[in-house]
Amino acid sequence: MGQGALTKERIFQAALKAFALHGYEGARMDKIAAEVDINKATLYFHFKSKEDILRELFQDIVLKYRDKMNAIVTGCKDMPCKERLKTIYREYLEYNLDNAEMDFWNRIYYLPPTNLREEIISITSESKKEFVANLACIMEEGIKQKELQQMNPSHMAYTFYNILTCIDLSSGLMSKEQALLEMDNCFEVLWNGIKGM
């Protein structure tokens, strides 16, 4: 791996920060270059265009996210239901809060460049479906084991997921500690609604 590959990786990191902080339109190629401490023109040796940087970055981050989610779900597969859900809940939050990659995703999802809009929304939707499907399996298992109520597992999974994703909306309004605390409270309310009698 030569110098080039290293530079490309550093461009990735700088671009991630820039897109997360300022969005696609607001991110500036010259600022990214300055952050990497290379000339602006050098960016165009490594990437065809600004849009190209975004596309590659997005694909990378989606893959990492998917791997992480699968690892979280798998890592706790032998726990009893409540403990398992709580573990997923906490690890999801830990991964998302103060994570530049998730900031990036949220911002790019909200204001995608027109050309990539369809692709970004579609991939985001897929990713959500996959995670909710995983959760639904866990709910189904919990019902079988009588740890959960006889309810529609998809509805339970979707509700669980909704509460989780709200950290993305709220976390900018409070500290990470505060967010985790509030989320713990939400978990207890939710658990109360789905646990077996």
Added chain:
Amino acid sequence: MGQGALTKERIFQAALKAFALHGYEGARMDKIAAEVDINKATLYFHFKSKEDILRELFQDIVLKYRDKMNAIVTGCKDMPCKERLKTIYREYLEYNLDNAEMDFWNRIYYLPPTNLREEIISITSESKKEFVANLACIMEEGIKQKELQQMNPSHMAYTFYNILTCIDLSSGLMSKEQALLEMDNCFEVLWNGIKGM
């Protein structure tokens, strides 16, 4: 009210659309002028700057939102608890889904122009607190009436609010009908967790 006031209102509407669709950075003054069918220079007779349009627009929208939320909460104050929460839930969603003003708010909240960042986050945070406080009162009342469980009313309110706000995240991924349906399911799960025994 002369021609000027009318033009200003039309600029507001066009700017709202532009900011909601493209964010602050992405919105273009010439496109806004074209939409209003006036010359670009005329914008600067009615507003000092682009930032100025955003500021006035944001303040207007926050006021309308606050009024609407208060109207929703007040309009159902004589209902029993479940019906009241369900009404708030539905009316909140109806107001938010497919509402350009709320799109605008979400996008501006996620990527505010640097100069207005603090102000926008602070106002958004206040607005949330106010709504959650209203909800907490309703929960407290419901507990008194034995319609709800003996739980911390703030936690219940916060959980309720979190599920609500997720429409903002999810509504871009599905149709309005689909979103309302999924939200109905979430409401039932939530209600199950807070209702009295």
Added chain:
DNA sequence: GTCTATAGGGAGATAGAC
């Protein structure tokens, strides 16, 4: 109040030397 014209400053991207 609204227009034409243009200032003035970036922005993304490229050519070509080293």
Added chain:
DNA sequence: GTCTATCTCCCTATAGAC
């Protein structure tokens, strides 16, 4: 692979006529 220099376009904002 990285640089200097530059092109070209686009955007916000203003000057000044009507």
